[in-house]
Amino acid sequence: MSGTDAPPPIAPASDAPAPDAPVAGTSLWRDARRRLLRNRLAVFGLVVVAIVLTASLVGPAIIEWTTGNTYDSIPADRSRIRALPPFTGVDGRFSWEHPMGTDILGRDILARVLLGGRISLMVGIISTVVSLVIGVAYGATAGYVGGRVDEAMMRVVDVLYAVPYMMIVIVLLALFGGQSPLGQLVLLFVSLGAVSWLTMARIVRGQVLSLKNQEFVLAARATGVRATRIVARHLVPNALGPVVVYATLTIPSVMLLEAFLSFLGLGVQAPLASWGSLAAEGVQNMAVFPWQLICPGATMGITLFSLNFIGDGLRDALDPQMRKS
Amino acid sequence: MLRFILRRLFVTVPMVLVVVSLTWGLIRLAPGNFYTGEKPIPPAIEQNLRQRYGLDRPWYVQYGRMLGSVAAGDFGISLHYIGQPVNGILASALPVSALLGALSYLLALVVGVAAGVLAALRQNSRLDYASMTAAMVGISLPNFVLGPVLVLVFALSWYWLPPARWNGFGINLILPVVTLSAVYMAYVARLARSGMLEVLRSNYIRTARAKGLPERTVLLRHAVRGGLLPVVSFSGPALAFLITGAVVVERIFALPGLGNYFINANLNRDEPLIIGIVAFTSIAVLVFNLLVDVAYAFVDPRVRY
Numbered sequence: 363m364s365g366t367d368a369p370p371p372i373a374p375a376s377d378a379p380a381p382d383a384p385v386a387g388t389s390l391w392r393d394a395r396r397r398l399l400r401n402r403l404a405v406f407g408l409v410v411v412a413i414v415l416t417a418s419l420v421g422p423a424i425i426e427w428t429t430g431n432t433y434d435s436i437p438a439d440r441s442r443i444r445a446l447p448p449f450t451g452v453d454g455r456f457s458w459e460h461p462m463g464t465d466i467l468g469r470d471i472l473a474r475v476l477l478g479g480r481i482s483l484m485v486g487i488i489s490t491v492v493s494l495v496i497g498v499a500y501g502a503t504a505g506y507v508g509g510r511v512d513e514a515m516m517r518v519v520d521v522l523y524a525v526p527y528m529m530i531v532i533v534l535l536a537l538f539g540g541q542s543p544l545g546q547l548v549l550l551f552v553s554l555g556a557v558s559w560l561t562m563a564r565i566v567r568g569q570v571l572s573l574k575n576q577e578f579v580l581a582a583r584a585t586g587v588r589a590t591r592i593v594a595r596h597l598v599p600n601a602l603g604p605v606v607v608y609a610t611l612t613i614p615s616v617m618l619l620e621a622f623l624s625f626l627g628l629g630v631q632a633p634l635a636s637w638g639s640l641a642a643e644g645v646q647n648m649a650v651f652p653w654q655l656i657c658p659g660a661t662m663g664i665t666l667f668s669l670n671f672i673g674d675g676l677r678d679a680l681d682p683q684m685r686k687s
Numbered sequence: 688m689l690r691f692i693l694r695r696l697f698v699t700v701p702m703v704l705v706v707v708s709l710t711w712g713l714i715r716l717a718p719g720n721f722y723t724g725e726k727p728i729p730p731a732i733e734q735n736l737r738q739r740y741g742l743d744r745p746w747y748v749q750y751g752r753m754l755g756s757v758a759a760g761d762f763g764i765s766l767h768y769i770g771q772p773v774n775g776i777l778a779s780a781l782p783v784s785a786l787l788g789a790l791s792y793l794l795a796l797v798v799g800v801a802a803g804v805l806a807a808l809r810q811n812s813r814l815d816y817a818s819m820t821a822a823m824v825g826i827s828l829p830n831f832v833l834g835p836v837l838v839l840v841f842a843l844s845w846y847w848l849p850p851a852r853w854n855g856f857g858i859n860l861i862l863p864v865v866t867l868s869a870v871y872m873a874y875v876a877r878l879a880r881s882g883m884l885e886v887l888r889s890n891y892i893r894t895a896r897a898k899g900l901p902e903r904t905v906l907l908r909h910a911v912r913g914g915l916l917p918v919v920s921f922s923g924p925a926l927a928f929l930i931t932g933a934v935v936v937e938r939i940f941a942l943p944g945l946g947n948y949f950i951n952a953n954l955n956r957d958e959p960l961i962i963g964i965v966a967f968t969s970i971a972v973l974v975f976n977l978l979v980d981v982a983y984a985f986v987d988p989r990v991r992y
Contacts, residue, residue: 521702523924526968528931529949533710533961536953537717618829622935625831626950638831645835645939649843659832666827674823 394603397679404675407668414665418479421472429459431470445651462657466647474635475658481636482662485550486617492555493616494609497562502593502601504563505570516567519560527557528619535628543631550629554616565608569601603680611673614666621662637662692981699973706969707757707962711750714958721766721956740766753962762963767955773963776948781967783853784944787936788929790864792922795871800918802872803879804911810884818876825873830932834866834939853942863940867932871925875918883914916987923979927972 398404425431446464451457462471504515531553539546573579574597582592598605621638623629630636637658644655722728722736737743741752756763762773802822806815841862842850849859886892887910895905934946941947945964952960 521698525702525706526927526930526965526972528927528934529965529968530706530709530713532934532949532953533713533965536950537713537956614827621829622831622931625829625935626938628950628953638829641829641832641835645831648835648839652839655832655835655839659829659836663824663828663832666829667823670823670827 394676394679398675401675401678403671404679407671407675410664410668411672414479414661414668415483418476418483421476422480425470425473425476429470431460431473436467436469445647445654447651448653448657463651463653465643465654466651471640471654471657474640475637475661478635478637478640478658479661479665481547481630481634482617482620482638483665485547485554485620485630485636486613488551489554489558489616489620490609490612492551493559493562493612494605496555497559498566498598498605500559501563501566501568502570502598505567506574506589506593506597508571508574512567516564519563522560531557531619531623532626532628535623539628539631543634546629546631547634550620550623554619558612558616558619562605562608562612565604566598566601569604570597573597573600607673607677607680610676611670614669614673617662617666617669688981688984692977695977695980699970699977702973703757703966703969704754707754707966708750710962710965711753711958714956714961715746717956719956721958756959757962757966762966763959765957765960767952767957767960773959776960777945777963777967780943780945780948783942784930784933784937784946786856787860787863787867787933787942787944788926790860791868792871792925792929794864795868795875795925796918798868799872799875800879800915803876803918804883804914806876807880807883807887807914808906815880819880822873822876825869826877828869830866830870831935831939833869834862834936837862837866838939850940852940863936863942866939867929867936870932871928874921874925878917878921879915882917883910886910886914889913912986916983919979919983919986922982923976926975930968930972 444464445466446460448461448463449456450463451459460470460472462475464470465474500515500519504512534553535546535549539549570593579592579596582596587596617637620629620636621641624636624638625642627639627642630639632639640658641655641662644651644653644658648655720742722733728736734743741749744752760774762777765771765773765776768776802818806818809815838850841848848861850862852859891913892905892910895909896902900909930946933944934950936942937944937947938950945968948960949964951957952964
């Protein structure tokens with residue numbers, strides 16, 4: 363264990379003996395944060411994601427409070443039930459009322475995009491957590507137990523890699539979905555999480571394999587710490603860097619899968635909306651009302667772009683070896 | 688090498704069995720049936736339908752029959768496209784998907800490798816930043832947004848290209864192929880760049896330069912071969928991704944490919960067609976992965992099986 367690999371301060375309970383105490387102020391995580399904040403693209407990504415996250419959390423409430431529009435409020439005034447371009451009032455003149463325009467039912471697209479963002483981000487984060495739990499548990503077990511068990515468990519992962527799993531997810535959602543919007547969401551979380559843990563398992567296993575024969579693990583074992591505790595308190599915290607990086611990169615890829623399924627009409631069901639289902643609605647009228655496709659599509663593109671930059675930035679920050687390239 | 692191929696082919700059989708059984712189980716566990724619609728049908732007709740399609744037999748007989756059909760490579764008659772054999776549908780849809788996939792992969796490979804290698808050779812130049820930002824956009828922009836926007840611009844505003852429909856090999860394919868290949872182009876460019884960067888710093892390149900080889904030879908004979916290994920190994924997963932991406936692209940551009948049929952089959956609960964497409968694509972993906980691994984051994988002299 364070199365100086366830069368010091369146990370992360372995130373898990374202070376980890377009683378792994380630091381072999382050579384890090385020089386003050388240069389712990390891996392503080393160092394990484396400094397490097398991350400120097401990466402302009404990553405900072406840009408962080409800012410954008412923070413804005414999108416805040417906007418989709420508090421935005422719908424603000425819009426409802428100031429304009430009375432919610433994501434499913436169809437105007438009572440029948441003359442307003444029509445698609446308006448961005449920044450246009452019913453009279454055809456400039457207006458702040460609908461910055462992203464309205465859809466054919468007169469619903470405010472900004473409110474729908476922000477609410478769709480809530481669902482999309484929620485699916486991304488929860489499914490990533492599901493995949494994180496499965497992947498870390500599986501990879502850590504395989505790596506720590508080792509031998510035949512490891513061989514068998516990793517062979518299973520190899521096999522699953524080659525399976526066109528999205529087809530099974532499509533079958534699952536098409537046949538079991540459509541009962542209730544909430545049930546469909548839970549189905550999405552679980553199925554997307556269940557298909558995206560493979561790489562995480564490989565990464566964690568690799569880390570655990572390289573850590574488990576080090577002195578601090580030997581010391582823990584010698585003092586009679588149980589295997590589950592060694593894995594949970596000593597090995598996993600030390601493998602956190604790559605896990606964090608990969609989890610950050612999993613969020614946009616899962617969001618993309620969710621949008622893909624919602625676009626096909628298999629994901630989020632009305633009255634709930636996600637960026638994918640909004641884009642699907644937009645595509646139907648895109649020749650006449652292009653903003654209905656472009657507004658949710660661009661919001662999603664920018665968010666995923668930013669999340670990917672954060673992931674890349676984190677990888678560069680946490681892995682100084684890569685940085686030198 | 689031969690032993691490796693045989694062993695891998697041997698593993699393929701249980702894998703396809705598992706995938707097909709899982710799909711079949713899901714279809715059977717799901718509520719409803721292919722004939723349940725808006726209106727309830729008379730019990731006598733239901734009885735006849737169940738008998739006609741063998742649904743009145745015990746589940747293990749039906750399961751066995753399904754496995755038999757997969758083993759024989761004859762997936763039976765579609766439940767929705769009445770009277771049409773699934774094999775016939777597969778035979779008509781396969782060329783569409785295969786052409787779309789092959790052209791997209793080729794385009795991704797050519798453009799991605801060129802961009803990635805150039806970016807690596809001129810590291811930290813403006814070209815490098817531009818192509819890597821473009822690659823990031825390609826990865827982040829969903830193809831169901833990119834596709835319709837391309838249609839909007841090139842077909843509905845400028846009238847340069849046809850917006851949709853299958854018309855064999857021709858200009859109808861340009862927009863679908865570009866849409867489908869954008870993501871892979873981006874991945875290939877990133878992989879090629881990082882692979883080349885790593886190789887260019889390695890000792891054997893220094894050796895090649897030290898013995899006075901012209902830069903051209905160093906790059907083309909030595910660096911590219913090692914630097915593009917990640918691209919080769921990405922080809923396996925890429926096929927699985929292509930199949931998923933093709934589902935959306937075929938839908939947007941109204942192409943009668945496997946993906947389009949697959950979605951419809953699921954919505955219609957057309958069991959033989961679902962099983963047929965799942966079995967066919969899993970076998971295709973597995974065999975393709977095997978081919979990639981074999982190719983890898985030829986490209987990388989360090990790999991031994």
